[in-house]
Amino acid sequence: MKKRTRERLGLAVLNIFFIILCFVTLIPILYALSVSFSGTNSLLSSDFSFIPKSFTLANYAEVFTGEDIMTWFGNSILLAAATVFISLAVSVPAAYCFSRRSFPGRRLVLRWLVLLNSFPAILSMFAVYRLLQPVGLVNHRLGLIIVYTGTMAVFSLWNMKGYFDTIPLDIEEAARMDGATDLQVVTRIVMPLAKPSVIVTALMVLIYVWNEYIYATTFMTGEANYTLAAGLYALQATEMSGSWPVFAAASIVVSLPVLIIFFLCQKHMTSGLTAGGVKG
Amino acid sequence: MTMKKQIKNVLMSYLVSGPSLLLIALIVVFPIIYTFFISLTNMSVYHWFDFTIIGLENYWRALFVFDSGFLSALLATVLWTAVNMVIQLVIAFILASLLNVKKLRLRKLYKTLLMFPWAMPGYVSILLWKTGVFNSEFGLLNQLMEALGQQTMRWLSTNVSAFICCTVVNLWLALPFMIMIMDGALQSIDASYYESALLAGASWLARTRYITIPSIKPIIAPAVIITVFTTFKQFDVVYLLTQQMGARTGSDFHTILTYAYENAFVTNNYGYSSAISIIIFLLMLAFSARFKLAGEETL
Structure with a gap:
């Protein structure tokens, strides 16, 4: 009997510990949420609470009606869509090829791709800038799209090659026996099987573009050309104190799609991140 | 498989993986090579076009001049x-x-x-x-x-x-x-x-x-x-x-990355910053080699 009470007490303590831990962990997000719903004037008061005293949607209204933010949203969507499309269009065939075919130079290229994957893109940013400037691609959306697809190309190729490797060859051979052509094998058999990997890769590229601010602020001038990430960055860098509630509201709005995507495919997240990278 | 078919397959492979590899070559590989080239020059905001090749001076400054800040950042x-x-x-x-x-x-x-x-x-x-x-x-x-x-x-x-x-x-x-x-x-x-x-x-x-x-x-x-x-x-x-x-x-x-960034985009010391980039890249390569990165066995 006594052992049982002790066990119960232990569990209660553990539950309280986790409740406090979760709350502490979420404080920055909860605070932003609270600030985003409160009027500007209640901000600098010292008696702070997580439940806003004067509830208002004005900050969100400003996010959705503010001309700048909607332009940035449009830019982000455009860049993300173009980048995801080009990334998949070039890397799906390449990944399949590297997984299934053998050709001279294959191992060498793969080995170099691994090494390149560890190169932080930011280190060659100046070189990229200097290369793109003479051809007029700096301060041009196409320039950013090229940079983004190039940066994510190594990841996409590796990630999907890793997945193609796990699809058994027998399935393809069986289809060939039945008289399917190479193209049919790929479009009817392999692609449907590889769907999860394609989706995860597309989402990773999408999230990368959605969150990228350093290229976007360095390569683009003029706020009309900014993406959401770059705009949000600019929003907090200038006229700080006045726009903090709007910034908080914008942060929540920008994060929501990413949060939804994350929790929808949480299961694939770890494998999506590790399958192409490192194997033990 | 006949010789002809084999050659056709190889050519097909190159063709299919070509766009992806070309993109990587242009946006990832070539800029690294170009960064290496810049690291050998005195390119800066004052020497945007009229830079000269100064050899390994930038590397010397990063690795052996403690005041330069790279070693402390590292x-x-x-x-x-x-x-x-x-x-x-x-x-x-x-x-x-x-x-x-x-x-x-x-x-x-x-x-x-x-x-x-x-x-x-x-x-x-x-x-x-x-x-x-x-x-x-x-x-x-x-x-x-x-x-x-x-x-x-x-x-x-x-x-x-x-x-x-x-x-x-x-x-x-x-x-x-x-x-x-x-x-x-x-x-x-x-x-x-x-x-x-x-x-x-x-x-x-x-x-x-x-x-x-x-x-x-x-x-x-x-x-x-x-x-x-x-x-x-x-x-x-x-x-x-x-x-x-x-x-x-x-x-x-x-960190070394913010240090490299600052030298490139704040103090505009492109040559020096590029040397830092190359040093960091070499460090990463050594590190990857040490830990035998990424599915060598699946190659």
Whole structure:
């Protein structure tokens, strides 16, 4: 009997510990949420609470009606869509090829791709800038799209090659026996099987573009050309104190799609991140 | 297979993987080569077109002139990586173990809530920390200090406190991933090991040391190596919290990446910055070779 009470007490303590831990962990997000719903004037008061005293949607209204933010949203969507499309269009065939075919130079290229994957893109940013400037691609959306697809190309190729490797060859051979052509094998058999990997890769590229601010602020001038990430960055860098509630509201709005995507495919997240990278 | 068909297949392979490889060559490989070329010149904002090749002078300055700041940034980065990794592994291990306590019914809810920092866009979180927590006017920390009757502080203005703040934020961002990896690894251990250990009277410490740690080591190793890399390459946390262009907080704490960035885009020392980039790249290559990165066996 006594052992049982002790066990119960232990569990209660553990539950309280986790409740406090979760709350502490979420404080920055909860605070932003609270600030985003409160009027500007209640901000600098010292008696702070997580439940806003004067509830208002004005900050969100400003996010959705503010001309700048909607332009940035449009830019982000455009860049993300173009980048995801080009990334998949070039890397799906390449990944399949590297997984299934053998050709001279294959191992060498793969080995170099691994090494390149560890190169932080930011280190060659100046070189990229200097290369793109003479051809007029700096301060041009196409320039950013090229940079983004190039940066994510190594990841996409590796990630999907890793997945193609796990699809058994027998399935393809069986289809060939039945008289399917190479193209049919790929479009009817392999692609449907590889769907999860394609989706995860597309989402990773999408999230990368959605969150990228350093290229976007360095390569683009003029706020009309900014993406959401770059705009949000600019929003907090200038006229700080006045726009903090709007910034908080914008942060929540920008994060929501990413949060939804994350929790929808949480299961694939770890494998999506590790399958192409490192194997033990 | 006939010779002709084989050649056709090889050509087809090149054709199909061509666009992807071309893109990588143009946007990843060529800029690295170009960075190497710039590193051999005195290119700067004053020498945009009329730069001259000066050999290895930039490398000399980075590696042998201590005042240049690269060596101290490198040292700080190593310290940063070590501190972050140790704390992260210990906390993740403890929390994952606690999450695996039997009869913890709300486990799933806790896990989901603890995943939030990972799910949020990183830069948004960092900016929220900067303005919501560390800001000297309306940040939570200073509100707390005021409530406690203490002096308010500028948290990001000195090296040591900036280092601590950056570490806290980095841990906040990185722990969910590590907890999830540890959690998965702990669940994969065969329960019968523990049962026989308990029968033999092994203490918790002994069980942890001889069963838990050896069993999870190979499983978490890849994730740990990835995390060492991302910690070493950390840019966003340090840059967004303390080194933002035009909004520097006064701390001199640099990781090698923020240091390279500052020399390229703030002080416009392109040649020198490129030399730093190449040195970092070589360090990474050596590191990858040491840990035999990425599925060599699947090639």
